[in-house]
Amino acid sequence: MTPVARPAKFTDDQVLDAALAGVARSGHAVTVTEVAGELGGPVGSIYHRFSSRDVLLASLWLRSVQRFQAGLFELAASGPAGTALVECALHVPRYCRAHPDEARALTLFRQTRLLDDCPAELEDQVAHVNDDLLALTRRLTRERYGRADRRHTELVGLATRVAPYGLVRPHLGRAVPKVVDEAVEASATAILACGDG
């Protein structure tokens, strides 16, 4: 057999975790040196896995988005169909409370903006990161209204993601107060009602 390589000391996920900690402290301004400090290794080790700072940060964002969505898919699969949408909305403040650093990492980019100037090696992932979520949104829209035209799908997105996210955003990095959940629930219910009748 051919010789075998030295085993890795750091996994990709460990590097991303270090970047996550760095972003929690310094936001988008985090430096590669800072990430290396969190990792407990030299900068070279980071570049061995991620070809640039941009790729590192975009990868972190992708992982955070996927983790956030995973909770949502689980919720939508298990919950009762009737209250599924409001539960999805409430997932946002709950997730941010449980995983504040991950939530902060979500703010690093927005898909549309990231697509404009995306490292080539990540273009595919970035382009499709929302596909499953959109499919889920359409399914829930159909369940709720009986159809999933542009307007109703849009309303569901506003009620379950945009509004809840907007309500927690000012608190990212601190504790998310309980009143936010109240507001999320009221807001989601009301926005969904716009599509009735």
Place this chain on the structure above:
Amino acid sequence: MTPVARPAKFTDDQVLDAALAGVARSGHAVTVTEVAGELGGPVGSIYHRFSSRDVLLASLWLRSVQRFQAGLFELAASGPAGTALVECALHVPRYCRAHPDEARALTLFRQTRLLDDCPAELEDQVAHVNDDLLALTRRLTRERYGRADRRHTELVGLATRVAPYGLVRPHLGRAVPKVVDEAVEASATAILACGDG
């Protein structure tokens, strides 16, 4: 008399307008060179008025916040008391539609984060930029609920500013669709109702 100075070629506002254009294109990553390009002058002229890039961007943010709030005060002064709060909420998407670049500049900082690391010369302005708005919020809260305790004031802030802003944020830099206004109105009304009974 003593000799008199050469008249200014650029006003502070002109420099800020150039920065506004730069931020509209490049966001927080805008460079001083880019601003100089927008201004049609050399970088030195910018430093003649603003002692650093940080001061320039913070000043732009302050001006944008003040302009935004000015519309709000006008609205609150003229409108009927009954619907004043929902009108304030609707001011957000309307303002963003009418002044997209200004709206983008609002996203440069958040007061709490800016205070952490603020150029000394702007500390005062930054610290007090929200004072009038808070006073207005409290006044409207009292009108709506008969009292302005922590919880009710918080709800009014969520309904009239946080939620509306969260709903338009994904659209900043593009056209804000009409459905957003619908959602803002529904959301604001529902969040305010949380404080009743």
Place this chain on the structure above:
DNA sequence: CTTCAAAGTGAATCGGAATTCTAGAACAGT
């Protein structure tokens, strides 16, 4: 028409962070 305080100008400098590069280390199979 001279003077001078305040403005403008932009090439040169500085600093900090991203990135590269060469060397050394670890491991499994031979």
Place this chain on the structure above:
DNA sequence: ACTGTTCTAGAATTCCGATTCACTTTGAAG
């Protein structure tokens, strides 16, 4: 023990943009 492959190491380099500063320009007052 030796070898080939991949990984870690971190000093050296490159890059890029903020900032500086010595010089020029302006225009009303005197």
